[in-house]
Amino acid sequence: MDSTDEGSGGPFGRAVDGEGAPVGRRVLLGTLALGAAGLAAAPYLQRGMERGLGAVAGKDPTGLTGLLPNGGGFRYYSVVSSVPEKGPDDYRLTVDGLVERPADYSLAELRALPQTRLVRDVQCVTGWRVPGTPFTGVRLSRLLDAAGVRSEATAVRFTCFDGAYSESLTLEQARRADVLVALELRDEPLGHDHGGPARLYVAPMYFYKSAKWLSGITLTRGVRRGYWEERGYDVDAWVGRSNGRDDAPTVA
């Protein structure tokens, strides 16, 4: 399998920093450009690339990854250098915060709920796009309804078992029918590199909203900025209407 496609065993972003340490945007850009070239050469290539890109980066340096070699498939992203693997035996998803009935789902319990399959383009804010990609999973709205959202809640915060990433949506966004807790990608169980066994999938927004390795859903009083949003990206990340970009929307 091509490492720019599914990213299984993809070395990108691994062992770049210390265990669990956040990997900065420059490192992400570097590892993206490297692809399968391997980690050994990473620091050298990264420095060279930063110089080259820096000159023309302008206002949105991340947009430049659109010019980097791209097989047209997914890129592996993680802000930490290693993420524990979880599966049917030890995966849990909690729903808590401002709810009447806090809940805790196993993978089997999530799989037993009604599944929704969506086929949309995926768009990363750095420029790459993957056309017509099937994601299947449980509508987030179903989990919210099951928990009984209290009237003080206006937002939903998502946390991840990588220990670092977070995201959030307004309650209205979270209730959209095209927002899933995804368990499958392209009709296969979601692999570890793509955030399995369960990730958030927010079809109408840039892919950074789709938090991988999802472990917590917390109802809150207000929106709290997520990992990339603390670093300058828009909280309301509609594809084509945010982040100063004009990509074609991923939903009609």
Ligand SMILES: Nc1nc2c(c(=O)[nH]1)N[C@H]1C(S)=C(S)[C@@H](COP(=O)(O)O)O[C@H]1N2
């Ligand atoms: N936990 C976690 N989720 C994450 C990220 C991450 O670094 N950590 N990166 C985001 C970004 S910027 C993108 S483009 C997608 C990449 O998903 P993929 O690795 O399945 O291609 O995951 C998003 N969700």
Ligand SMILES: [Mo]
């Ligand atoms: Mo991204």
